[in-house]
Amino acid sequence: MIEGESAALPPGRLAEEIAELCRRDDGAVLTFERLLNSVVTWSYRDREALVDALGPPAGASGGKAPLLRPRGGWLLRHIVSRGIQSARADEPGGSSGAGWLELCQHEAMDYAFGARTGEIVRRLRLGDAMPCLLSEASRPGGAVEPHDLVARLGTYERAGARPGAADLGLALLRCGGGPAEPGVVRAAERLELPEGPRVVTWLRQGGLPHPAWSRERESGEPERPSRRRGARVGRRILVGTEAIEGRGEFPRQFWSLFRKFEPHIPCPYRGLHCRDRYGVSVLPWHPEIVAARQLSDVASAADRDGQGDPVFLPALAMSEGPVGPAVHLAVAYGLAAAPDEDRLAAARAAVLLAGRDRLDGALLGREIAELVRLGTLKVPLLTASLRAAAAAPGGAAPVWDVLASALPGLLACTRPQLHGALLAVAADCALRSGARGAVPEVTALAERTGSSQLVAQARRLRDALAGA
Template identity: 40%
Template sequence: MTDDGAVTGVGSEMTTGVGNSMTTGVGDSMGNDTVKTVGSVDEPVRVGGSGDGEAVEKLLEAVRAGHAGQVPALLLPLDAAARKAALGKLKALRSEVRAWDWKRWNEAARVRRGLYVAGAGCQTGAAAAATWLGGRDLMGWRPEDGVLVLKVLGDRDAAWAADVAQRLAQRPTVAENSYPLIHGLVTRSGCAVPATDGYVLAWTRQITDSRLLERLREDPQTPVLVPHALTMAETPDRLTWSVGPEAPTHWPTALAALVAEGVLDRARVVDLCVSRLLRGGRPRDLRFPMEVLRLVEPDAAERRERVADWIGMTADAPSPVAGYAQEVLAGLAAEGALSTGALAEMTGGVLFRTEKKLVRAQLTLVGKVLAREPGAADELLPAVAEAFGHEDTTIQERALKLVGRHAAAVDVSVRRELAEQAGLLSPVHRPAAAALFGDDLGDASVGPYEEILPPVPEPQPVGPTATTVEALVEELLTRELPEDPVAFERALDGLVRLARQDRAALEAAVRESFSTESWPQEYYFTHSTHGVEVVLAGLLGLLPKAVTGSRRERTLPESACHHEALTAVLEARLWEAAALIGTDELPFLLASPTLHTGEIDPSVLVERLRAYRDARVEPAPADFAQALLRVGRAGPSAGPAADAAAALDTPAGRRLASWLRTTGPLGAKVRFLRRGADRPSMKWWLFDRIVVEIDESPVVRAEFPPAFRWVGGALDATPRRCHHWIGSRALWASVLPVDREFLAACVLPSLAWGVDGSQRGTAEPLIALGESEGPVGRAVALALAFGIGGHDADDRLRAVDAVLVLASRGSLDARGLGTELAWLVAEGSVKPNRLADALRTAAASGAYATVWAVLEAALPELLGAEKPVRGLGEVLAVAADCVERCGAGGELSGLDAVASARGSSQLLVQAKRLSGALRLVAGQTLTETA
């Protein structure tokens, strides 16, 4: 072994030499390294014959014992043949460890460390070695593991080591977690530094400390890896740490110093930063290149060369980047280095943005340029007119005043173009526009208001299930069943039907198409059915009967949360199907919906029960219970269907007839505990205070299976904070498709997570609420209010869609929704900016009158609050826009008191605007279109 750890002469005979003797690191029983003399330069070690088997077994024993530190010494005497034999046994051990359950996790982790080192030393090809070292189950998480691997690879030539290093660096996760190993191979082989995302990420973590600048200066990798870091889509976390520029770990400051010293090329750094900002991305990922660009400031020539880049940033980049680019272009404009055409292009892009600070700054910039160059009005004013359609009426007013100051100097055709754009102005500014443009304004300011709502959604029939094994398996593999209730129900019914028709073919297809290794393991289905996987496992006979029976009869504890109860209904059906699939007891599912909402046509359910009667089959309890919850009870076909069900003269027929004739809507009430003064009281957060009281239903409690009895009032009426993952949201609505108010009450606790916390996707059931049947009460109003006040923008959009769908169906209680929003905003649960964002989006769709009806109910309480509600001015702006456009009038309690105050805050300005709009005699006719 040479000084750098290289071993020469690997083969049937291996000679090593370090001075007079060779020493190797051998780990003791505790894994600590000790020094052992193996031989001397005068007495080469010869390996072969019967000793190989014993040496291989010693290696395997050390690996099994988890003594990774002993592996390099035990590998040293093995020749190529012995290592090949050892590799086969190591692979077998690796497969064995993969099958161990979680109870042996610590033991498996120790064994894997040994496998990681030993397997690398036994591989001969670079590709095979890289594959072994990059294995997800073996990857070394400790730096010392990489050191051990470098020891066992010490005999490989430079080209081989370079090949392995490059292969490992190309795999992001491997490079990130195996940096010491890859860096050691790069250093040893002298190959090019692998500039990959994973390697750069690991490098930044290794090098960031209080000596950052000094370490960067000394590291030969810096000129290669820094430019790559500036191009990465996701900036390494160490480069975005929130530390001040005076901190020794502040990367932008360190890089600026290296640029000043000439270690990094200044022009290249500037170019890379500009390119990265132009590509866009998350603000977090753009913060680093922007800070570097501010410190390594482009010179005058570089700023002028990149005018198109700066303009692109002002239009599309996140606000901080757009603001920086706007500053650069404003400087060029002040120097006279920005053409009028470029300024017009920039203005059009900036005025399309929603950030008021950027828009105001752009109008100021254009005003300064026009004051200096009046001849530019023809080209600049049409761009300024883009602000006539801005959501903020104060921005509209500033733009109109700017146009008014310079409109006299423009050409007639430009004046007409500006007059056409004035049609985008809010009604409050149209009198000023009429005074400015006169006859050129034309009919832009007249016309009756039309309320635009989405078409009333028509229930869509559910298509037939797959009729062949191939089609069913394809559907199971390609459709996102947990996210699509219709696809989930079709697949489940298809499984049941085809298992009766051709069980052997279905079993063969399932074994071929699905990874079934974990299904027989007892713990796999302990906490989840994994969707239809549990049914497939039942089909293959991989579920113990005792487990299946206990899960079918599982009773929810009285303290269970409501989303857990909804999921329990789904799981009960799946466990029942898993137990009965392929038998005569379940020929097909009674609960398969006939409409996309999850509802079942009552006449269809009667025919299904008739088929069961003719086949002399009793309905499966969970399947029939779900069918009863889904059957339409309010339509005109319910009465005749009840008579037909009774005529079947079966217990199931009589149950259905009774259900259709006597069962009204399932009942639930919602109330809230008083908000506490401190968080330890567990009454601070919204989801800690919701109490859902389900009405008692003796029929449900007596006749439904255990997993369904909570629908009849079996759960305690207490608030619950759920500490487990909320899954199957998309399938909840199909459990109760004809009891909208009841379903809304059940999903309120999960919706509250989207208001109080940062949960995403909590509003998924809201669209189904809009399309479902049943009465609308306080629970629906609260569900919509929670969605409107949600943290996630996508959830707020779902809530807006639900509001508009309910309005188009004539089912929206706008006053009830406004009342719930008022107290939620007043107590601080719903933030006014989220409310304004959601209602502005709804109004922009054309539903100004609907949004005003909501705000008309919500605003009196908020305007009359003892302490002004922070952010209320933004909500008043939406209200004023709605009133101006739909022509509503009247009085609003508390508005005059706010509007009469002095000041220039957003609240006072918008209060005055709303007050004036309500008093304006609009003379508009309100029509509603679908």
Template identity: 55%
Template structure:
């Protein structure tokens, strides 16, 4: 939806904006490239940009707005680009006075919102910037240290100062270890006031990884309820320790650095903030993102949680180390009620396994705990794992998960405690062990296989025992 006579370059920007806002905001790459293109074009031809984007803004001029948060953020930028420059501009950048953190879970969303507010402030004020510093170098959102220093050099040459939110996001996207010597030398040569801070950040390798704690909600499993949205079971969540250095970032970034206590309640039931762009805020720190979003992911399994299927694959795509929060998010996804979320969890499992980043023992142990707590339904988990096992190399990835989950589940079943049914899970385990050539023993399998009778559980346990024994 582009007006006639619009130059080709601006027409491309407008078409991209229209497509992404109509959809879900697009991929991380498409979303970020559009933001960067609007900022660059605003500095070259603000009037032309406004004319090209006006039909896009007009489409959403009524009470309707995009459903996806990413699309809403892009629409805010488009509207700011279309409006005339303010006679008395407010840049949207302040010292944080008047801002109040209301929920621990909002931290990642606040970073995204602050950066968009900063861009909108530039556009409203008519401030021209060479580019966005935080535009990712890779599809997962990561920014290469060399790219950041080169962009800052262009800022220096243009006489521009980085926006606090854009620079803050760029730094959070740099990581993976200290930058190489050439990059550090180039950073040290920057004359921008921010140069010393950037150099120190790149030298230390970015934001350190936080300490974490795994915490279970207190109390026994709750019985099923007929009330819509009512929860069952008890969740297992992850807390993260505090991190240093928040004072150099905008105040709206500070919640990311604070200690996160997952059992503290908040004013939200379901935030709806799970999206691929959340994972891209901290591509080197998936544990921080996963911990903050874990309650939302869990809600897809034990409540009528809204679907956000792009989140888990995006979380698995980052280069940061996956830990308990990522694996718990995967566990909840494998037991989710919406089909799309279970499919996304299967894709995330496959992605982690393909990069040798899946801890099957950790995932299997948490799956068993959540099933026994009544939080996950075993049939849904079994079906998801069967789907994962059917992919290329899937049996080898799923077998360690099953080997870790079975002992606890078998022990509970032997004590007369749900869950039921176990036969499909035992059958899947036998199939996976056969297909990947697994050998050894699994606690509880020998005992079940040795019982008299020919029930399905006993038959499948015998098949699994014999497969593991190579007979």
């Protein structure tokens, strides 16, 4: 294997793993990226061997994939079936995106991901030399290690090949987390490719800057519940992001990521199911950008009959970059989602964040309390999700942190009788985590007369916090 070149599976093994990925419908980002790199590498090394092993899968390019926008093995089959065909003489080979039209600000990650796919297909059809995939993920969340990127560019240089604009663009977006090590920068400085100076600048600055954000609540007050199909009575809290400079050297399909995101602008093109682990992998160092653009979709699973995606929130939780209000709001909406699998995914995401010391329990608790007050989240669903999170190993302490912040606001909401079961979860967490201290609103409830579940659990929580 050439130094800096990713390992490519033998064609026969590659065919087997693509078929397996299709059978299980989806897979981990690293698995997909490894297989995609193998397709690219074998097309360069021995195109005939690739064609003999994979062939044109019947129906793969005919729209028969199980998803509207196929992922995993189905996308690999599409790339192979289209890429091994010879290009027409008049077929364009560029990927700058000239003439491309942005339809939806919410789908920016999908545009960038799709730009790389389209570029790979075009270059395969044209027979362009692609020794390896520059943007192949180095980590499970999609991040590319700086030294991997530089080594791959060295492979291109030795082969006399030019990087694809979308492939390099996605590799740069995935390469961040702070300035690269001096040795990696020096290696990049030795590259003679025309793209070398751009890569050096990117590595020195540490990747894509983090944009300023704004927390924005929908105007108006909660309405009375309605039985209208698809009606939404609550008010959402969303997050907007300011524009980011530096889009000019990226293909036009990437520019949406750099634009200002205005969360309350309606969009008729949404609902194409681009919320998944692959969208998260486009910006592994910027989960806040990803979460902000998908918050409305995540919220729709909680306050109306929206379609969920149980892999999205855990993927966000496993991102490399810093998390803030958008990620915590996404988890809050997910904890009260109507689909059971979405609530379990949100509980898992909360535990994952806590296990990586990235969960701000106080922030999540405040957002939950306000969204309940705004009529957007349902307390019984929240209770079930938090109970599931607390039952996970190491889950009791972070769930208590969330509830300690949420309970004062929740107990001030109407219909406090709904909160008896939630207080039971809080008491269990306090006992298991050894939490101490008083919550005045809980103490006030505990001092009431009567034996209702609400009062009984308030007394139990009060005593647990007192160490009694």
